Amino acid sequence: MLTTVREFVLVGDESGPSGDVPRIDDSRFSMAVGRKSSTLRRTWLDTFDWRLFRAGLTLELLTRRGTSELVLTGRDGELVATEFTTAGEHVQNGNGRDAAQPAGQRLRWPSLIEDLPVGPLRERLASVVGVRALLPVTKATSVRHELRALNSDEKTVAVLTVDQMNVTSPRNGQPPARLAVIPLRGYQAQATKLADLLEHSAGVAPAAQSPFEAALAAAGRRPGDYTSKIDVQLSDEMPVVLALATVLQRLFTAVEVNLSGTISDIDTEFLHDLRVAVRRTRSVLKTARSVLPASFIAGYRPEFKWLGDLTTPTRDLDVYLLGYPSMAARLVAASPHELTPFRLHLDKQRAVAHRQLTRGLRSARFKSLTSSWRHDLDQLVASPGRKPVTGPFAARRTDKKHQQVLTGGGAIGPTSPPQDLHDLRKRCKELRYLLEVFASLHDPAEQWRAVNELKSLQDCLGEFQDTEVQITELRAFATQMMAAGSAPAETLLAMGEIAAALAVRQAKARAEFAGRFAEFASPRGRARIGALAMATPAKVAL
Amino acid sequence: MRVIAAYNIKGGVGKTATAVNIAYLAAQDGYRVLLWDLDPQAAASFLFRVRPKVKGGSKALIAGKRPVDDAIKATDFDNLDLLPADFTYRHLDLHLDGERKSATRLRGLLTPLRREYDLVVLDCPPSISLLSENVLHAADLLLVPLIPTTLSVRTLDQLTDFIADFGRRRPEILAFFSMLDRRKRLHREIAEELPAKRDDVAAVAIPALSVIEQMSVYRAPVTATAPRSQAARYYRDLWIEAQSRARLPEPG
Numbered sequence: 001m002l003t004t005v006r007e008f009v010l011v012g013d014e015s016g017p018s019g020d021v022p023r024i025d026d027s028r029f030s031m032a033v034g035r036k037s038s039t040l041r042r043t044w045l046d047t048f049d050w051r052l053f054r055a056g057l058t059l060e061l062l063t064r065r066g067t068s069e070l071v072l073t074g075r076d077g078e079l080v081a082t083e084f085t086t087a088g089e090h091v092q093n094g095n096g097r098d099a100a101q102p103a104g105q106r107l108r109w110p111s112l113i114e115d116l117p118v119g120p121l122r123e124r125l126a127s128v129v130g131v132r133a134l135l136p137v138t139k140a141t142s143v144r145h146e147l148r149a150l151n152s153d154e155k156t157v158a159v160l161t162v163d164q165m166n167v168t169s170p171r172n173g174q175p176p177a178r179l180a181v182i183p184l185r186g187y188q189a190q191a192t193k194l195a196d197l198l199e200h201s202a203g204v205a206p207a208a209q210s211p212f213e214a215a216l217a218a219a220g221r222r223p224g225d226y227t228s229k230i231d232v233q234l235s236d237e238m239p240v241v242l243a244l245a246t247v248l249q250r251l252f253t254a255v256e257v258n259l260s261g262t263i264s265d266i267d268t269e270f271l272h273d274l275r276v277a278v279r280r281t282r283s284v285l286k287t288a289r290s291v292l293p294a295s296f297i298a299g300y301r302p303e304f305k306w307l308g309d310l311t312t313p314t315r316d317l318d319v320y321l322l323g324y325p326s327m328a329a330r331l332v333a334a335s336p337h338e339l340t341p342f343r344l345h346l347d348k349q350r351a352v353a354h355r356q357l358t359r360g361l362r363s364a365r366f367k368s369l370t371s372s373w374r375h376d377l378d379q380l381v382a383s384p385g386r387k388p389v390t391g392p393f394a395a396r397r398t399d400k401k402h403q404q405v406l407t408g409g410g411a412i413g414p415t416s417p418p419q420d421l422h423d424l425r426k427r428c429k430e431l432r433y434l435l436e437v438f439a440s441l442h443d444p445a446e447q448w449r450a451v452n453e454l455k456s457l458q459d460c461l462g463e464f465q466d467t468e469v470q471i472t473e474l475r476a477f478a479t480q481m482m483a484a485g486s487a488p489a490e491t492l493l494a495m496g497e498i499a500a501a502l503a504v505r506q507a508k509a510r511a512e513f514a515g516r517f518a519e520f521a522s523p524r525g526r527a528r529i530g531a532l533a534m535a536t537p538a539k540v541a542l
Numbered sequence: 543m544r545v546i547a548a549y550n551i552k553g554g555v556g557k558t559a560t561a562v563n564i565a566y567l568a569a570q571d572g573y574r575v576l577l578w579d580l581d582p583q584a585a586a587s588f589l590f591r592v593r594p595k596v597k598g599g600s601k602a603l604i605a606g607k608r609p610v611d612d613a614i615k616a617t618d619f620d621n622l623d624l625l626p627a628d629f630t631y632r633h634l635d636l637h638l639d640g641e642r643k644s645a646t647r648l649r650g651l652l653t654p655l656r657r658e659y660d661l662v663v664l665d666c667p668p669s670i671s672l673l674s675e676n677v678l679h680a681a682d683l684l685l686v687p688l689i690p691t692t693l694s695v696r697t698l699d700q701l702t703d704f705i706a707d708f709g710r711r712r713p714e715i716l717a718f719f720s721m722l723d724r725r726k727r728l729h730r731e732i733a734e735e736l737p738a739k740r741d742d743v744a745a746v747a748i749p750a751l752s753v754i755e756q757m758s759v760y761r762a763p764v765t766a767t768a769p770r771s772q773a774a775r776y777y778r779d780l781w782i783e784a785q786s787r788a789r790l791p792e793p794g
Contacts, residue, residue, distance in 0.1 A: 148618070155591035156618040185623060186615030
């Protein structure tokens with residue numbers, strides 16, 4: 001039979017917080033000392049972009065007396081899965097992310113999902129976490145005291161635990177002590193009575209936060225405080241310079257917060273998010289040519305192009321490596337192990353590319369770019385002028401870009417060269433960024449429909465171009481491997497099979513384009529984007 | 543899930559002391575244990591400070607109108623739960639008789655608990671009855687405390703003969719001497735001779751010790767209140783033997 005645990009916080013009185021359980025004046029209950037107090041080290045884990053939190057999951061690593069256990073709980077604190085990770089039971093990877101792991105090492109954080117021991121916990125986490133690493137979000141030490149609530153037969157009916165938590169990371173803090181009333185089986189009714197009595201005692205309040213939320217609050221963090229979305233609030237009447245500078249500030253924050261994870265190579269998504277922020281920045285600078293100072297635009301566009309280009313080789317190799325398992329699994333004539341030299345080559349290339357990227361991100365040029373960029377954006381925000389205002393500007397730009405996509409796509413026929421599709425993909429990306437930058441001006445439902453309409457077309461164009469790039473790169477890799485003498489014949493044959501599979505995918509994407517574009521250019525598709533691109537009379541009047 | 547029953551036709555031979563201490567030691571070793579106090583005198587329930595009350599009484603329990611699961615109470619010890627006695631258990635025979643497959647009804651009632659517990663210990667009332675037959679059918683091992691007298695040995699023979707008529711599923715018997723008084727020559731002789739002659743009699747014998755009688759004062763197993771006592775050591779030896787005879791796998 002399920003029992004209900006009631007949790008409280010001991011808020012104390014005027015004299016300050018207290019860790020003492022209040023005295024209960026009720027002859028039905030008495031208190032006795034429970035087991036001796038214990039100390040527990042707690043580390044809560046999540047991905048950098050809070051995937052577990054957003055999925056209503058909490059992952060905690062509990063360490064006591066040399067035993068470590070990962071505990072996954074759901075939204076209401078219910079147990080989802082557990083896994084012991086005590087030394088010897090777990091394996092930890094090095095750089096080779098799917099290489100065989102030596103046993104006998106303690107789990108270290110950050111860790112990718114494949115570093116976790118195989119079992120139900122890993123299985124449950126995999127679909128939520130994806131390619132992101134799990135990293136410590138906050139750490140604390142809990143000292144737990146135990147009391148037993150006895151009935152008139154001196155039989156224990158509930159265990160009371162008092163948990164005094166000291167948060168140690170990312171900042172020190174001490175949330176109020178937590179009191180839990182844990183009924184013993186068959187004694188729920190008596191435990192409920194006791195919890196009711198405690199609830200009405202001075203210095204006791206129902207726990208409104210989970211231990212994780214309380215630890216985060218004590219450390220000065222807010223769950224979900226990072227998103228790759230442009231979460232700024234703009235308004236139609238806002239001066240457009242202020243709106244754009246605010247968006248650029250937000251994008252720059254995204255670059256900054258992803259920098260350390262990119263350099264440390266925690267997972268591939270730090271670089272991905274940094275790159276997206278740079279691309280969005282470049283797109284905003286292009287859009288803002290008519291409203292931001294010419295010298296500002298002329299000075300920064302080449303710098304952000306440099307930054308974007310700096311990130312490309314590593315990202316391209318990441319895409320290859322992320323897709324590698326499925327590529328290998330789809331081989332028909334060749335067997336996956338014949339591809340191993342190719343995998344090793346990719347790993348080597350990726351290591352070189354990442355070193356170059358890191359050098360660039362630590363260079364004087366990058367430091368100079370970031371310091372002047374932050375300063376100049378602050379200046380723009382401080383004196384943005386009054387006009388033009390954001391609403392009509394956003395509508396005009398969105399409409400113009402929408403028309404460019406419609407014209408460009410409409411001109412593509414069965415014999416058009418691939419470059420035409422590549423150019424159209426760029427226009428689509430620019431339109432997508434405009435929609436995202438000005439998202440806060442739109443009705444969320446209309447915004448969602450418009451982005452979805454565009455996304456379908458983008459996916460098709462992306463598949464077409466990505467497969468072409470990958471085929472070209474595959475040829476280059478084969479040439480490099482031949483030159484290095486590291487390409488056995490069976491590996492080259494397997495790579496040839498991959499190239500053929502990529503060509504099939506590209507042809508499929510090309511064949512699908514006409515249908516996808518027709519849908520995008522249909523009256524319904526036009527109306528969906530048009531709803532956001534339309535300048536309302538009120539906007540025009542401003 | 544394995545079932546061990548502390549059983550004897552005679553009363554006052556140490557069945558309850560055996561059941562509570564074996565159950566406690568098993569729980570201490572990490573097994574998830576349920577002790578079912580089948581005796582309406584409710585001595586085991588008393589020892590664990592659990593009130594001898596089952597809602598709906600034995601009739602609802604035996605008829606399956608109240609799930610066994612609902613009546614279970616946690617004891618104050620980890621891994622050890624108790625299904626308390628109820629005064630209506632004095633009519634258990636009657637209620638069992640009203641059921642189909644009346645001799646194996648008890649085993650049927652335990653079936654839903656097999657995922658939750660590794661071991662069920664039955665503390666049985668002294669009798670030969672339909673309930674006893676149910677216990678014999680449900681148990682994998684019968685722990686039979688014997689007072690070292692000639693009559694007691696005769697009782698063991700009768701029990702062995704009775705079980706021999708069971709089909710393929712018959713419990714193993716592990717008798718042991720209980721309330722041994724080493725000052726008595728007869729006690730000494732029987733307790734020394736019989737285990738050497740019979741494989742179903744354990745070498746360990748539990749002496750009549752005041753610390754065991756004091757369990758009713760402290761209301762806890764002697765193995766919990768005086769774990770280093772001589773009595774606790776004897777019960778530990780008995781538990782090790784019982785664990786092996788019941789073929790209990792290591793706790794998960």
